[in-house]
Amino acid sequence: MLNIELLRQDFPILASQVYARPLVYLDNAATTQKPKAVVEAITRQYYSANANVHRGVHHLSEVATDLLEQSREKVRAFIGARSTSEVIFTRGTTESLNLVASSLCSTFHEGDEVIVTAMEHHSNIVPWQLQCERRGLRLKVLPMTDEGELLLDRLDSLITDRTRLISVAHVSNVLGTVNPVADIISRAHSAGVPVAVDAAQSVPHFPVDVTELDCDFLAFSGHKIYGPTGIGVLYGKEKWLEKMPPYQGGGEMISSVSFEHTEYERLPYKFEAGTPDYVGANALGVALDYLQSIGGMAEIHAYEADLTRYAMQKLAGIDRLHLYGTSPNKDAVVSFLVDGIHHLDMGTLLDRLGIAVRTGHHCAEPVMTRLGISGTVRASFSFYNTREEVDQLNEGILRVMQMF
């Protein structure tokens, strides 16, 4: 069992006040707060282990390189990848998906197809659209129900002999729906189609094992899993990464360069041009260690799932409040609107009560179009949130409703 009161002390920012009220931070899907261990690891490295990695023969460079490579191994173990060659450090989910889009799609041909779903974040739509424009590819969309569940039955008929990739959110950042990615992967694979998983909202909340899932690519961001900003991960099966051309050129990603010819580095370095964010990568490893040390992802999931159910029940009891994303397979995100109150007004007034939520389209405009709304108010949870905070959200909403 997680000891939440104790764990909250690891996150100094949670004790802060906003407008002279205790902060209730419910914007974890946007970014999570950082435990002391992560912040201290960053400081410690800059004070005692800072040097550019891989190239140096000197002691500090070796220490920094070891920290980076140890972190790669921690990520590998955390997501169950077979080899560290399959773990590429990027700037975040967005860059990971852009890497796959620009590199993998360069092997596609005009008329080839990529399938995404109706509940994608813009970062799992626009990179494919860019490639569609550039290469004459076709983007197809798997639709969803009003409750926010994918119409899986439609998948088989969407897949054709021109389908080259399916890219799907593991968990919707608006609706919280946990998509049946294992099922999608097995259907796709039986048609010989690889699958990329946008795991920005899943890896921080429950155990994800890429080998078990058998996904071909998986992307997530460090800052959403208690690590620093500017670091992220792309997992890719070696068989694809070997075939894919580099994403960017520069130092670190080559084994030899002449004006006539360049040989690329082995995996994963082929995809890591330039000085990597080695401090961020190390701190991400520390964040993953921290999550294991407090009980691991299964414990975290059990706690957050209970909190999400509690929040859904509480908010469902408010008259004139509409919940968006009501699938029973749901995780850590609650989106809602109250009749007659614009989401921005609700968010702004909740903020005045010390409650941090997000409002708007949450970088998923097609979801809003599908639901016929312009935005929602979104509360999103971490293991450091409590039922008391959900109660405060509930009371906050009621107070805002009284003002209108």
Ligand code: PLP
């Ligand atoms: N995909 C999903 C589902 C997200 O929720 C987000 C961020 O909110 C992203 C992708 C993009 O992540 P980042 O901005 O860290 O690259």
